[in-house]
Amino acid sequence: MPSREIAGKVVEVDAEGFLCNPDEWSKEIAEEIAREEGIEQLTDLHWKVIEFCRADFKARGEPPTLRRITKESGVDTKTLYTLFPKGPAKKVARIAGLGKPTGCI
Amino acid sequence: MKRLLVLGAGTAGTIVVNKLRRALDPEEWDITIVDQSEVHHYQPGYLFIPFGIYTRNDVLKPRRDYIPPGVKMILSRIEAIEPDQNRVRLEKDGRYLPYDFLVIATGSQPRYEEVPGLLGPEWHKSIHEFYTLEGAVALAKYLRSWEGGRLVLNISELPIKCPVAPLEFLFLADWYFHELGKRSRVELTLVTPLPGAFTKPRASQLLGNLLAEKNIHVVPEFAVESVDAEAHKIVSYDGQEVEYDLLVSVAIHMGDDVIARSGLGNDTNHVPVDKHTLLSIQYPNIFALGDAADVPTSKAGSVAHFQAEVFTENFLRYIDGLEMTASFDGHANCYIESGFGKGFLIDFNYDVEPLPGRYPLPGLGPFSLLQESAINHWGKMMFRWIYWNLLLKGKELPITTHMSMAGKWA
Numbered sequence: 001m002p003s004r005e006i007a008g009k010v011v012e013v014d015a016e017g018f019l020c021n022p023d024e025w026s027k028e029i030a031e032e033i034a035r036e037e038g039i040e041q042l043t044d045l046h047w048k049v050i051e052f053c054r055a056d057f058k059a060r061g062e063p064p065t066l067r068r069i070t071k072e073s074g075v076d077t078k079t080l081y082t083l084f085p086k087g088p089a090k091k092v093a094r095i096a097g098l099g100k101p102t103g104c105i
Numbered sequence: 106m107k108r109l110l111v112l113g114a115g116t117a118g119t120i121v122v123n124k125l126r127r128a129l130d131p132e133e134w135d136i137t138i139v140d141q142s143e144v145h146h147y148q149p150g151y152l153f154i155p156f157g158i159y160t161r162n163d164v165l166k167p168r169r170d171y172i173p174p175g176v177k178m179i180l181s182r183i184e185a186i187e188p189d190q191n192r193v194r195l196e197k198d199g200r201y202l203p204y205d206f207l208v209i210a211t212g213s214q215p216r217y218e219e220v221p222g223l224l225g226p227e228w229h230k231s232i233h234e235f236y237t238l239e240g241a242v243a244l245a246k247y248l249r250s251w252e253g254g255r256l257v258l259n260i261s262e263l264p265i266k267c268p269v270a271p272l273e274f275l276f277l278a279d280w281y282f283h284e285l286g287k288r289s290r291v292e293l294t295l296v297t298p299l300p301g302a303f304t305k306p307r308a309s310q311l312l313g314n315l316l317a318e319k320n321i322h323v324v325p326e327f328a329v330e331s332v333d334a335e336a337h338k339i340v341s342y343d344g345q346e347v348e349y350d351l352l353v354s355v356a357i358h359m360g361d362d363v364i365a366r367s368g369l370g371n372d373t374n375h376v377p378v379d380k381h382t383l384l385s386i387q388y389p390n391i392f393a394l395g396d397a398a399d400v401p402t403s404k405a406g407s408v409a410h411f412q413a414e415v416f417t418e419n420f421l422r423y424i425d426g427l428e429m430t431a432s433f434d435g436h437a438n439c440y441i442e443s444g445f446g447k448g449f450l451i452d453f454n455y456d457v458e459p460l461p462g463r464y465p466l467p468g469l470g471p472f473s474l475l476q477e478s479a480i481n482h483w484g485k486m487m488f489r490w491i492y493w494n495l496l497l498k499g500k501e502l503p504i505t506t507h508m509s510m511a512g513k514w515a
Contacts, residue, residue, distance in 0.1 A: 065372065066262075066328075067262070067372050067373065068371075068372045071372060077328075077342055078330065080342075081342035081343045082343075085343060086326045086343075087298070087300070087326060087328075
């Protein structure tokens with residue numbers, strides 16, 4: 001696995017830039033990955049979704065699907081597309097330091 | 106007497122009862138299988154119906170012909186699974202079926218109601234689908250008199266069964282309209298929520314190139330929010346629009362409602378299981394197989410078949426208190442029709458994406474992997490015979506259950 005430096009910390013990432021180990025994540029890392037994904041500023045609503053995804057991952061062992069985020073986080077799908085454009089489930093998983101969602105096969 | 110109860114007599118359930126009836130002592134084991142309908146559908150055949158290659162009769166057989174003697178078959182809708190009481194409640198006579206072990210093989214179905222605007226006055230007119238027999242037959246009728254225009258195939262959300270079928274549909278459509286001399290009057294477009302043509306990188310690139318070669322357009326990363334049936338357009342969550350004259354929709358496929366009613370499913374009604382043993386995460390006497398299971402591989406007949414092989418081997422050990430040593434590796438094996446009498450074959454599992462090479466198959470092969478060839482097309486056509494005559498009956502096939510690297514170019 002390649003590793004790279006994000007926000008002053010060396011972390012392991014996969015070929016698509018997803019963190020391999022969610023425990024290496026930090027808020028600073030989230031902010032830097034978000035900028036790479038074209039999100040300049042993480043708002044409270046962004047954080048609400050990120051924190052939901054991290055908690056859900058901790059409880060269930062896999063990044064939540066978009067359907068699950070919509071149903072459980074209280075943020076509707078349309079808003080999720082505004083917050084995390086293109087692929088919200090994938091984008092938020094990367095920012096939240098979780099692996100790539102496997103749901104889409 | 107111990108009781109094994111199997112819910113669903115589709116690909117996985119039928120193979121399992123055939124294999125286990127042979128392996129389990131009839132003096133010790135009662136095997137019952139429940140399904141709500143009498144007819145077994147060869148689902149991979151739906152794809153060919155819109156283009157007049159198959160008809161309704163080519164994909165239907167009586168389920169009973171595939172259930173071996175010594176297995177009790179009950180036709181009924183299932184009301185609920187009550188795992189804490191180890192029993193299943195049927196609609197028929199309000200009857201309870203107690204079990205020692207339960208296999209859930211209730212499949213998954215397309216949910217067109219999940220896409221707002223899809224079901225309405227334009228359904229089966231300018232809006233069609235091909236993942237049900239009725240839908241495929243209606244589309245066949247419609248295409249026979251269609252003058253041409255913009256045909257948009259929209260995948261709304263995953264998971265879907267056989268994720269290559271939408272691409273095959275477009276390849277076959279390209280061929281079909283070409284043969285009718287109408288191809289120049291038809292614009293073909295794939296609109297998908299994925300970043301490319303398929304979920305796995307190398308296959309996605311290759312299939313993407315093939316789509317381009319055949320002049321089939323791709324609109325990626327499009328997550329449909331609703332269909333405006335009156336204006337003939339689909340609208341995404343981020344405000345993109347694609348106009349169509351004929352919309353072919355592939356909606357999300359979810360597990361059976363009985364899974365939700367019984368509290369056994371995830372958000373899409375699929376049953377969470379260990380991805381190698383297919384044993385329920387919640388209950389030590391429940392397994393889920395085929396499309397009903399929540400495992401990270403394709404929902405496809407080949408997967409149901411390989412899972413059934415692993416499950417039966419494990420089950421015979423599990424009931425004697427032995428460790429389950431066989432492990433399902435996510436193996437899927439798909440023929441992809443690419444039109445003009447040719448096809449591809451892809452073979453992959455949880456860890457290895459589809460690779461180019463040759464697929465050795467004694468007596469028939471080798472088939473070329475990730476490369477177009479006529480023999481792959483014939484493999485797919487022949488497969489229907491193999492399905493009805495060998496596979497469902499649980500007979501030995503010259504295909505390995507676990508994915509093999511033999512012949513693949515890594």
